Each structure stands twice: as structure tokens, then as C-alpha cells.
Amino acid sequence: MTDLAATADASDDRTVRSLVDRWFARRPAIALAALLPVGAVTPLFPVEIGVAVFALGTLVVGMAHGAVDHLVPLRAAAGGGEGPGVSLRRSVAAVSVVYAVLGGAVVVAFFLAPVAAFVGFVGLTWLHWGQGDVATLSIAGVDHLPTPVERTLTLVVRGGLPMAVPLVSHPEEYRLVAEWVVGLFVADASGTTGAPDAVGAEATIPTADVAAAALDPLFAPSTRFAVGAVMAGATLLSLGLGYRRVRAGADRRGWLRDAGETVVLWAWFLLAAPVFAIGVYFAAWHSLRHVGRLLLVDPDAVSDVTDGTGGVRAALARFARDAAPLTLGGFLVVGGVALAVPSNVGDAGDLLAVSLVAIAALTLPHVVVVAWLDGKQGVWRPGSFG
Numbered sequence: 568m569t570d571l572a573a574t575a576d577a578s579d580d581r582t583v584r585s586l587v588d589r590w591f592a593r594r595p596a597i598a599l600a601a602l603l604p605v606g607a608v609t610p611l612f613p614v615e616i617g618v619a620v621f622a623l624g625t626l627v628v629g630m631a632h633g634a635v636d637h638l639v640p641l642r643a644a645a646g647g648g649e650g651p652g653v654s655l656r657r658s659v660a661a662v663s664v665v666y667a668v669l670g671g672a673v674v675v676a677f678f679l680a681p682v683a684a685f686v687g688f689v690g691l692t693w694l695h696w697g698q699g700d701v702a703t704l705s706i707a708g709v710d711h712l713p714t715p716v717e718r719t720l721t722l723v724v725r726g727g728l729p730m731a732v733p734l735v736s737h738p739e740e741y742r743l744v745a746e747w748v749v750g751l752f753v754a755d756a757s758g759t760t761g762a763p764d765a766v767g768a769e770a771t772i773p774t775a776d777v778a779a780a781a782l783d784p785l786f787a788p789s790t791r792f793a794v795g796a797v798m799a800g801a802t803l804l805s806l807g808l809g810y811r812r813v814r815a816g817a818d819r820r821g822w823l824r825d826a827g828e829t830v831v832l833w834a835w836f837l838l839a840a841p842v843f844a845i846g847v848y849f850a851a852w853h854s855l856r857h858v859g860r861l862l863l864v865d866p867d868a869v870s871d872v873t874d875g876t877g878g879v880r881a882a883l884a885r886f887a888r889d890a891a892p893l894t895l896g897g898f899l900v901v902g903g904v905a906l907a908v909p910s911n912v913g914d915a916g917d918l919l920a921v922s923l924v925a926i927a928a929l930t931l932p933h934v935v936v937v938a939w940l941d942g943k944q945g946v947w948r949p950g951s952f953g
């Protein structure tokens with residue numbers, strides 16, 4: 568390739584990245600900021616509203632964002648220009664094995680030790696959602712995070728916002744969800760659900776009681792205070808270090824964007840009711856960003872996006888077609904979990920709990936695929952992004 572062609576290629580690449588960044592990350596972040604007043608009143612609503620929003624978000628984009636994982640090795644290997652290509656068959660086979668083994672292990676873990684599995688799932692989500700935002704900042708080409716240590720700190724902050732801040736701001740609802748999930752796996756002798764309908768209700772069921780008590784340390788004021796302090800400290804450190812980079816010549820706009828997003832997410836998770844807040848975030852933040860990232864490794868989608876009017880819509884339609892079969896597969900996993908758990912699945916809380924366990928089973932293998940993509944794209948390679 569001539570130098571001129573290479574330069575033109577690089578500038579095309581930057582244009583398409585910036586378009587995708589605008590539609591899948593920056594505009595949704597502005598929309599979330601605009602939604603803050605709505606978020607602020609959600610603690611006044613019944614939790615079922617949050618469950619409905621979570622279910623809708625999962626139905627519309629949440630499940631789909633991982634449903635093209637089987638094509639990721641194929642596309643990333645082809646687009647990366649490094650190493651040998653990967654055939655469709657190998658791509659699908661490798662990802663299916665990873666999903667079957669790791670997803671199965673997660674379900675078994677919930678049966679054997681529901682409290683530990685729940686805590687592990689929150690930790691995994693922390694890692695995964697933080698990993699997702701670091702990848703988005705890399706697509707945006709920010710250059711105030713040149714080292715893996717700074718990126719790790721960003722991961723801790725960004726993943727902790729949805730997972731840790733609600734524990735500090737709205738512990739009752741957080742605990743309710745934890746008990747719903749754990750309660751799925753502790754049926755009482757009559758076979759009805761052992762899950763408490765509200766914190767402390769149905770205290771006559773000993774097994775559910777024991778399970779609920781195991782969650783106590785997580786909600787102790789000292790734990791919540793420590794979690795809040797770690798999150799505040801990590802945020803200040805991360806943004807402070809970034810600012811130092813700006814003083815040393817890094818792009819100020821990239822840092823301002825990072826800081827702005829962090830502030831919006833802090834406000835969102837401090838104010839909004841946890842289930843509602845996480846439902847909106849999962850769909851409109853994490854999933855959309857990941858879909859945008861995947862469009863960039865699909866050459867057909869890239870030419871859709873650069874085609875101008877309706878380009879992003881066409882790329883999304885293409886994504887929806889690719890994702891449709893395994894989105895349905897994901898919902899079958901939800902159904903499978905509902906049938907497998909020992910308790911009856913009767914109300915909105917049980918529906919959320921079953922969905923979360925199914926999502927947990929799908930998330931562990933999804934994280935492996937995304938980590939592979941991160942490696943392939945050099946998201947953690949030292950040096951400036953972009």
C-alpha cells in the first residue's frame with residue numbers, strides 16, 4: 568500500500584470510529600444525563616416498574632449484545648490483519664464450547680453455593696462493565712490513559728459505578744434483589760418459593776433465613792461505608808491522574824469526556840432505584856456501546872455506516888439479523904433456568920432473579936470472548952489509544 572493510501576485508510580478509520588462513538592456512546596450518555604430527573608423519582612415507584620424496565624432493556628438490546636459472540640473470532644481475526652484467519656466453523660465451535668462449559672459451571676455454582684455465586688456474579692459484572700467502558704474510551708481515542716495501570720483504575724471505577732454505588736445509595740432494594748436470586752435456590756419443604764417477598768418477610772422458613780443471613784455482611788454499614796470510600800477514592804485518583812496527563816500534553820477533550828461520563832454515572836446510580844438504574848444502563852449504555860464496537864469489526868456494517876443517510880440504521884438492521892437466532896437462544900436459557908430452579912417462579916421478583924441467573928451463565932463466557940477481542944485489538948497495550 569502506498570503511504571498516501573495508508574493515510575487515507577487511517578483517516579477513514581478515524582471517521583467511522585468517531586461516527587460509531589457518537590451514535591453508540593456519546594449520544595446515549597447525553598440521553599442518560601437528560602434522564603436524571605426521571606431517575607431521581609424512581610425510588611418512589613414500586614420495584615416492579617424497575618423489573619419491567621430491566622426486562623424490556625434485556626429483551627430489546629441486552630440479550631442481543633452478546634448474541635453475535637460466535638462471529639467475533641471470525642470477524643476480529645479477519646479485520647485485525649494479524650495472524651491466520653479463523654473459519655466460520657472454528658469460530659462457532661470454539662465459542663460454543665466456551666459457552667457450554669463456563670455457562671454450565673455458573674448454573675452449577677448457583678445450585679451449590681447461591682450466596683457465593685451471587686457475589687461472584689456482581690464481581691464479574693463489575694469487571695465486564697468496566698472492561699466495556701475502557702474499550703469505548705479506546706475507540707474514542709482518548710490519550711490520557713496510556714498505561715495498563717491507569718486503564719485498570721478506569722475499569723475499577725466504571726464497573727464499580729453500576730455495581731457498588733447502588734449498594735451505598737439504595738441498600739434495601741439491592742438486598743431485595745440479592746434475596747430474590749438466592750431464594751430461587753432454597754425451596755422450602757412444601758416446594759413453594761423460599762424467596763422473601765420483602766426484606767425479612769417469610770422469616771419462618773429456616774433455609775431462606777440462613778441464606779438471607781449469609782448476605783448480612785454485604786449490607787453492614789461498615790461494608791457500605793468502605794465500598795463508598797473506595798469508589799470515591801478510586802474516582803478521584805483516576806480523574807486526578809488523567810488530569811496530570813492533560814497538564815503534560817494529553818488531549819483535554821478526551822479527559823473531559825471521561826470525567827463527564829463518570830459524573831453522570833455517579834449521579835445516575837446515586838439517585839435512581841437500582842433495578843431501574845441497572846436496567847436502563849445495561850441496555851442504553853453497556854449493550855449499545857458493545858454493539859457499536861462490533862459494527863466496527865464487520866466490514867459490511869462499516870460500509871453501511873459510512874454510506875450517509877440511514878447508514879447507522881442499516882448497520883443496526885444487519886446486526887439485528889446476525890444476533891436474532893442466539894438472542895432467542897438466550898431467552899431459552901432463561902426458560903431453562905426457570906424450569907431448573909427448585910422454587911416456583913411466580914412473581915416479578917422471581918422473573919428478575921431467573922433472568923439474572925441466566926445472564927450470569929451467559930456473562931462468564933461472554934467476558935472470555937470480549938477479553939479475547941480486547942487482546943486482539945490491543946485495548947490493554949501500553950501507549951496512546953487510536
Ligand SMILES: CC1=C(/C=C/C(C)=C/C=C/C(C)=C/C=O)C(C)(C)CCC1
Nearest residue numbers: 688689692730741744841842845926930
Ligand atoms: C439488577 C440488580 C443487580 C444486579 C445486576 C447485574 C449483576 C446485572 C448483570 C448484567 C450483565 C452482566 C449483563 C451483561 O453484560 C444488583 C446489583 C444485584 C442489585 C440491584 C439490582
Ligand SMILES: [Fe+2]
Nearest residue numbers: 632633857933
Ligand atoms: Fe457485555
